[in-house]
Amino acid sequence: VIPRLVIVGVGLLGGSVAKAARARGLARTIVGVGRDQTRLADALHDGALDQATTDLSVGLRGADLVILAAPVLTIERLLGSVASAVGPETLVTDVGSTKGSIVRAADTLSASRPFTFVGSHPMAGSERAGYAVARADLFDGATVIVTPTDATIPRATKEVSALWEGLGARVSHLDPGSHDRVVAAISHLPHLAAFALVAGAHRFEPPALRFAARGFRDTTRVAASDPVVWQEIFHGNRGALLASLRSFRDMLDEVERLVVADDVGALQAWLAEVKALRETVR
Amino acid sequence: VIPRLVIVGVGLLGGSVAKAARARGLARTIVGVGRDQTRLADALHDGALDQATTDLSVGLRGADLVILAAPVLTIERLLGSVASAVGPETLVTDVGSTKGSIVRAADTLSASRPFTFVGSHPMAGSERAGYAVARADLFDGATVIVTPTDATIPRATKEVSALWEGLGARVSHLDPGSHDRVVAAISHLPHLAAFALVAGAHRFEPPALRFAARGFRDTTRVAASDPVVWQEIFHGNRGALLASLRSFRDMLDEVERLVVADDVGALQAWLAEVKALRETVR
Numbered sequence: 001v002i003p004r005l006v007i008v009g010v011g012l013l014g015g016s017v018a019k020a021a022r023a024r025g026l027a028r029t030i031v032g033v034g035r036d037q038t039r040l041a042d043a044l045h046d047g048a049l050d051q052a053t054t055d056l057s058v059g060l061r062g063a064d065l066v067i068l069a070a071p072v073l074t075i076e077r078l079l080g081s082v083a084s085a086v087g088p089e090t091l092v093t094d095v096g097s098t099k100g101s102i103v104r105a106a107d108t109l110s111a112s113r114p115f116t117f118v119g120s121h122p123m124a125g126s127e128r129a130g131y132a133v134a135r136a137d138l139f140d141g142a143t144v145i146v147t148p149t150d151a152t153i154p155r156a157t158k159e160v161s162a163l164w165e166g167l168g169a170r171v172s173h174l175d176p177g178s179h180d181r182v183v184a185a186i187s188h189l190p191h192l193a194a195f196a197l198v199a200g201a202h203r204f205e206p207p208a209l210r211f212a213a214r215g216f217r218d219t220t221r222v223a224a225s226d227p228v229v230w231q232e233i234f235h236g237n238r239g240a241l242l243a244s245l246r247s248f249r250d251m252l253d254e255v256e257r258l259v260v261a262d263d264v265g266a267l268q269a270w271l272a273e274v275k276a277l278r279e280t281v282r
Numbered sequence: 283v284i285p286r287l288v289i290v291g292v293g294l295l296g297g298s299v300a301k302a303a304r305a306r307g308l309a310r311t312i313v314g315v316g317r318d319q320t321r322l323a324d325a326l327h328d329g330a331l332d333q334a335t336t337d338l339s340v341g342l343r344g345a346d347l348v349i350l351a352a353p354v355l356t357i358e359r360l361l362g363s364v365a366s367a368v369g370p371e372t373l374v375t376d377v378g379s380t381k382g383s384i385v386r387a388a389d390t391l392s393a394s395r396p397f398t399f400v401g402s403h404p405m406a407g408s409e410r411a412g413y414a415v416a417r418a419d420l421f422d423g424a425t426v427i428v429t430p431t432d433a434t435i436p437r438a439t440k441e442v443s444a445l446w447e448g449l450g451a452r453v454s455h456l457d458p459g460s461h462d463r464v465v466a467a468i469s470h471l472p473h474l475a476a477f478a479l480v481a482g483a484h485r486f487e488p489p490a491l492r493f494a495a496r497g498f499r500d501t502t503r504v505a506a507s508d509p510v511v512w513q514e515i516f517h518g519n520r521g522a523l524l525a526s527l528r529s530f531r532d533m534l535d536e537v538e539r540l541v542v543a544d545d546v547g548a549l550q551a552w553l554a555e556v557k558a559l560r561e562t563v564r
Contacts, residue, residue, distance in 0.1 A: 124495075143493055143495070145493065172492075172493070174489070178487065178489070181486065181487040181490070182489060182490045182493050183493075184486075185482070185483035185487050185490040186483055186490050186491070186493055186494045187495070187497055189479065189482075190479055190497060190498055190501040190502070191497070192534075192537055192541075193479060193534075194501055195552075195553060195556045196530060196533045196534050196537055197475060197530065198556050198559050199533055199552075199555070199556045199559065200467070200526070200529055200530045200533040201468055201471075203529065203533070204463065204466075204467045204525070204530075205460065205464050205466075205467050207456070207460070207464060208467040208468050209559065209562055210454075211427065211464050211465075211468055212563045213406075213424075213425070213468070213469070215468075215469055215503075215504050216472055217563060218500045218501070218504070219472040219475070219500070219501055219502075219503075219504060220472070220501075220560060220563070221500050221501070222497050222501060223556055223557065223560040224560045224561060225557070226557075227550045227553035227557055228550060230553055231546060231549045231553060234541050234549065235541075235546070235549075238542075238544070241541065242538065242541060243486070244482070244483075244486050244487075245534065245538055247482055247485065248478060248479065248482045248486075249531065249534060251481055251485070252474075252475075252527065252531060255474055255478055256524065256527055259516050259517075259523065259524060259527075260520075260524065262517060262520070264513060267513045267516065267517075268509045268510060268513045269509075270477075270481075271477060271509035272509040273481070274477045274480050274505055275505065275506055275507070275508075277480050277481065277491065278480045278502060278505040279506060280491055281480075281491055281498070281502070
């Protein structure tokens with residue numbers, strides 16, 4: 001049991017950590033830090049939080065484990081204040097969806113003072129945001145990627161991983177660079193492609209979108225995602241996103257050659273290979 | 283009421299036409315033509331068909347309306363035999379998912395003899411195939427694109443459109459070329475992109491597919507489609523597919539420039555514009 005769990009940002013992810021930790025009895029005292037006291041009041045009223053404050057330094061006092069549950073750029077901004085406010089015995093993690101820049105910032109901070117950080121990315125989310133959609137079972141069966149580096153204190157990796165497992169998740173470990181390439185390949189590039197398919201269909205043959213059926217709706221569902229959130233994500237994972245985009249274009253060139261060559265066997269063999277790969281996805 | 287409706291190919295689409303026409307009382311006699319008498323027996327037994335034969339010329343005798351419900355290449359092969367077997371009073375249509383080559387073949391045939399054809403593409407389908415999955419409500423609310431040309435006899439367009447409407451569908455008219463560009467943009471290119479995203483993710487960062495979550499599963503669901511079917515579709519609509527692929531790559535280049543430029547406002551504005559377009563898709 002974590003004596004004092006502090007959650008900075010009590011929205012969908014932070015609120016779900018609070019609810020799940022409460023439901024599973026993983027923490028004695030759960031403290032929420034937010035910008036808006038009235039929104040924190042809902043979580044207090046639910047019993048998900050024991051204490052709530054809009055003052056970060058007050059919230060961090062005596063923290064055993066701190067989770068920064070904010071957008072990526074906010075997490076990067078918060079890290080310095082958190083590192084100044086806590087001692088080395090306090091474990092700090094986050095929920096940011098890109099890890100390279102956050103972990104680099106934390107490693108830089110821990111070079112000059114004792115700061116016990118390891119990055120996390122719970123791959124659970126929703127198009128919707130805010131505490132109102134937080135759920136105690138959000139992490140049930142979800143994957144959480146924890147991203148230790150050579151500089152990470154092993155206890156941080158072990159205890160943060162144990163927390164996510166306690167919340168119901170399956171934990172995998174990847175270095176931050178591999179993590180960012182993985183999420184570029186399975187999330188950021190597919191979003192970018194979906195946006196481009198929608199814009200491209202409209203430009204290529206203007207009546208096309210009127211005829212979109214189930215396949216197109218599924219393939220491009222994510223193109224209805226929030227522009228501000230996705231601009232930030234594309235920015236935050238720019239390096240890996242652009243590398244995966246170049247790789248995707250090479251792949252499109254190869255498929256184009258297969259279609260142009262009109263070699264029935266070669267195209268069928270490639271499609272069958274991709275279908276088999278796709279079927280490995282749960 | 284159509285006195286004698288002949289369906290060539292009693293699988294998912296042909297079987298659904300039979301069941302829906304029967305349920306809605308649109309035809310007096312429904313005749314099924316197939317390659318395998320035992321499979322036709324199921325449709326006879328269900329009461330969806332009144333007669334079934336494996337002999338095309340027997341099946342076509344006395345037909346008022348003929349629907350060729352086979353894969354595209356089979357439809358093209360069948361057209362000549364059908365044109366020889368029926369008179370100009372018999373209306374012929376098809377369900378092929380590409381229209382340019384089929385309609386060109388039919389127009390060529392009707393230049394040398396009276397042959398009353400108009401193309402159709404019911405945009406209803408499934409990953410599954412065969413009479414076993416045919417449903418009387420398959421066309422309920424579905425879109426059917428009917429593709430008349432300057433050579434098409436207006437009565438064919440009118441009566442074939444009325445049949446699809448009678449089966450519950452919404453009918454739109456497009457020339458065959460526009461049809462093929464529309465389906466390239468909303469179906470064939472998105473399939474190709476989904477195949478390339480799966481293959482590309484695996485090549486770019488091999489563990490990536492292990493972490494695929496809901497967004498990726500939706501975006502690439504169609505990459506589990508049948509390789510033989512999709513090789514044929516890519517082949518059949520090659521011209522429009524390659525044109526839409528070039529247009530898609532131009533779009534990706536533009537998005538890449540937006541990401542590289544790291545202009546927050548420009549990227550957000552583009553994403554917002556695409557989101558609005560996506561929201562026009564029902």
